[in-house]
Amino acid sequence: MRKLMAFVLAMALLAGCASSTMITSTPSEADVYVNGELKGKTPYKHEDEEIIFTKTRIELRKEGHQNLSTSITRDEEIMVEPAVVGFFFWPVWLWVMGYSDEHHYDLLPNTSASPKGLEKAIIDLWDLYSNGILSEAEYAAEKSKVLSKPLEYTKEKVDALKELKSLFDAGKITDAEYTAAKGRVLE
Numbered sequence: 100m101r102k103l104m105a106f107v108l109a110m111a112l113l114a115g116c117a118s119s120t121m122i123t124s125t126p127s128e129a130d131v132y133v134n135g136e137l138k139g140k141t142p143y144k145h146e147d148e149e150i151i152f153t154k155t156r157i158e159l160r161k162e163g164h165q166n167l168s169t170s171i172t173r174d175e176e177i178m179v180e181p182a183v184v185g186f187f188f189w190p191v192w193l194w195v196m197g198y199s200d201e202h203h204y205d206l207l208p209n210t211s212a213s214p215k216g217l218e219k220a221i222i223d224l225w226d227l228y229s230n231g232i233l234s235e236a237e238y239a240a241e242k243s244k245v246l247s248k249p250l251e252y253t254k255e256k257v258d259a260l261k262e263l264k265s266l267f268d269a270g271k272i273t274d275a276e277y278t279a280a281k282g283r284v285l286e
Contacts, residue, residue: 118173118197119146122157124204129161135265145198149173156230156268157202164206168230175199223257232264237285259284 122131124141131143134156138145141159149155152174159167176197221242228238260281267277 116148117146119144120171120198121201122159122204123201124159124161124206126161126164126206129159129164129206132158132160134268147173159204159206161206164208167204167206168226169204170230171198171202173198227257227260230264232260241285256284
């Protein structure tokens, strides 16, 4: 019995919890931000030991190109070693899923005809919604405000919402503080 327990423990340690993915872009040499923190340039190998279904925010920035914001979730591929070890030592199942080998993104060039006014406000709102900063209902309500009174919608509001989300994601404000502050910004 002791030999079996030692074997299971050794397998759990050897299985590892890390998953990695290569983040690439066209063009290459774009700055890679992971959860708001600059990590390097593409191609960039991202590796973490997060548990399954954890979302990681990725932003790519390159001069002369539009910023690209997306997220990757640790649920893309089954990791064999944790799956096998999980039959003997169940906590390892928390790391049974990993990232796919590569995530490739095409960066769009900036154009001289960048969106202005109403179009810019709608694009900014969509960015907030697609990054999980606004719910679908909040997005619809804010979009309605923009369409009815476009001059009242400002870049300051967008920046304030992004800053609040960043503070919340970094654990610097509580969920209640985030919700209350977000409500004040959206008034």
